[in-house]
Amino acid sequence: MQTYDLIIIGAGAAGLLGAGTAAEKGLKVLLIEKMEKPARKIRISGKGRCNITNTKQHEDFLSHTYPDSRFLNPALRNFSNFKTIEFFNSLGLKTVTERGERVFPESGKAWDVAECLVKWAKKSGAEIICNTKVKSLNIENNRISSLNVYFGNNEDIIEAKYFLIATGGISYPLTGSTGDGYNFAKQAGHSITGLQPSLVPLKIKNHNIRLNKLQLKNVSLSLYVDGNCIDDEFGEIEFNSTGITGALTLRLSRKAVNALTAKKHVELKLDLKPALSYEQLKNRMAREIQTVKTNYALLRKLLPQQIIAPFAEKANIKLQNQIAGADMEKIIKSLKNIAFEISGFNGFDEAIATAGGVSLKEIDSKTMKSKLISNLYFAGEVLNLDADTGGYNLQIAFSTARLAAQSIAAQLNSSSLPAL
Numbered sequence: 001m002q003t004y005d006l007i008i009i010g011a012g013a014a015g016l017l018g019a020g021t022a023a024e025k026g027l028k029v030l031l032i033e034k035m036e037k038p039a040r041k042i043r044i045s046g047k048g049r050c051n052i053t054n055t056k057q058h059e060d061f062l063s064h065t066y067p068d069s070r071f072l073n074p075a076l077r078n079f080s081n082f083k084t085i086e087f088f089n090s091l092g093l094k095t096v097t098e099r100g101e102r103v104f105p106e107s108g109k110a111w112d113v114a115e116c117l118v119k120w121a122k123k124s125g126a127e128i129i130c131n132t133k134v135k136s137l138n139i140e141n142n143r144i145s146s147l148n149v150y151f152g153n154n155e156d157i158i159e160a161k162y163f164l165i166a167t168g169g170i171s172y173p174l175t176g177s178t179g180d181g182y183n184f185a186k187q188a189g190h191s192i193t194g195l196q197p198s199l200v201p202l203k204i205k206n207h208n209i210r211l212n213k214l215q216l217k218n219v220s221l222s223l224y225v226d227g228n229c230i231d232d233e234f235g236e237i238e239f240n241s242t243g244i245t246g247a248l249t250l251r252l253s254r255k256a257v258n259a260l261t262a263k264k265h266v267e268l269k270l271d272l273k274p275a276l277s278y279e280q281l282k283n284r285m286a287r288e289i290q291t292v293k294t295n296y297a298l299l300r301k302l303l304p305q306q307i308i309a310p311f312a313e314k315a316n317i318k319l320q321n322q323i324a325g326a327d328m329e330k331i332i333k334s335l336k337n338i339a340f341e342i343s344g345f346n347g348f349d350e351a352i353a354t355a356g357g358v359s360l361k362e363i364d365s366k367t368m369k370s371k372l373i374s375n376l377y378f379a380g381e382v383l384n385l386d387a388d389t390g391g392y393n394l395q396i397a398f399s400t401a402r403l404a405a406q407s408i409a410a411q412l413n414s415s416s417l418p419a420l
């Protein structure tokens, strides 16, 4: 049986970065992936464009991570968002920075990011095996001695000195992230904090199906919990068959999910004309009514066709009626504020990230090492770490994996030094 210095479970963003880093440091590394290809999630990330990271400064960056940004601090200092950009650029992957300081590959192809990582990990000397599923850990005397794996119909045991769990969360399970890492962590005695879909579409109570697929740009959305506005965002939204999604909604969804889980009353209030104040909107309408006669014709000048009927229902105006002063008031108020009661959220299948995971209290943030098992490390979304949209989640995977791999290399080297 072959013995490795390090076995990494899961060839996603964290697994690949960890494997290449450890292999570059001279470790004999095996990276095990259960899907037929590594990095399936990266390949579909950022709507196929992969938002690799974000160029926000350190503290600002950390403020977009949850539930405890202090935990991420050493890993991000060690391998920052800026180092990530340098890293990809040094491998020949050019990057561009877009609105919101979001960084993408210049090619616009998430596939290139995945291939770049795989190529680099292999070139660094890591061995990658796919179609191989880790089933369980074998633990003796507070150490993992080996893993039980399936490849096809065969079972095998593989040994190593160190193990890194990088199995991701439980969202978008078709990419391979089915939560296996939580079972491995539990087997090692770790606790898993409550798992919740994060960055997820929200369901609207009594949703008007006519809104389905409608996309709106340059709108603002405010999140109300028990009648209090707790956050607002500007950008794009999209309605789907059960409710609302799009970048703006996803950004608010974490807080909405928490509030819904706590059985609070959640509403989203949509401002269709955030660039105009109430007075400015009134003046604009006064100009528009010079040339139109009915409410419908007026709204047609202000809104996309698809939203007009649902808007009129919400605003309680008759579209065919001649424009009247009372209707004008209702229209202005509704343009600035349409409320949608939120009745729930979609499941892990449609969540960009998993909130919750391996308890951070049981991991040393300076090394990513388990405080319970002496040769076990964790990296990536399997940890109780998640973030807003904007490239933060991938950076969490990269930073924690880099730190874990470097710590393992340091530990291995120090343990192989001759005793004085």
Ligand SMILES: Cc1cc2nc3c(=O)[nH]c(=O)nc-3n(C[C@H](O)[C@H](O)[C@H](O)COP(=O)(O)OP(=O)(O)OC[C@H]3O[C@@H](n4cnc5c(N)ncnc54)[C@H](O)[C@@H]3O)c2cc1C
Pocket (backbone or CB within 6 Å): 009, 010, 011, 012, 013, 014, 015, 032, 033, 034, 035, 038, 039, 040, 041, 042, 044, 045, 046, 047, 050, 051, 052, 053, 132, 133, 134, 135, 166, 167, 168, 169, 171, 172, 175, 176, 177, 178, 179, 180, 181, 351, 352, 353, 379, 380, 381, 382, 390, 391, 392, 393, 394, 395, 397
């Ligand atoms: C649709 C979508 C779009 C996204 N877009 C972005 C984006 O643009 N920017 C951003 O920052 N974040 C984005 N994210 C989030 C980001 O992709 C994840 O947070 C990140 O990929 C997590 O990396 P990871 O390595 O921890 O886990 P994963 O990428 O989930 O990788 C885990 C790997 O482990 C493997 N595995 C699991 N169990 C086993 C087992 N028992 N044996 C062997 N292998 C196993 C899985 O098959 C998988 O390949 C997106 C997520 C989704 C779903």
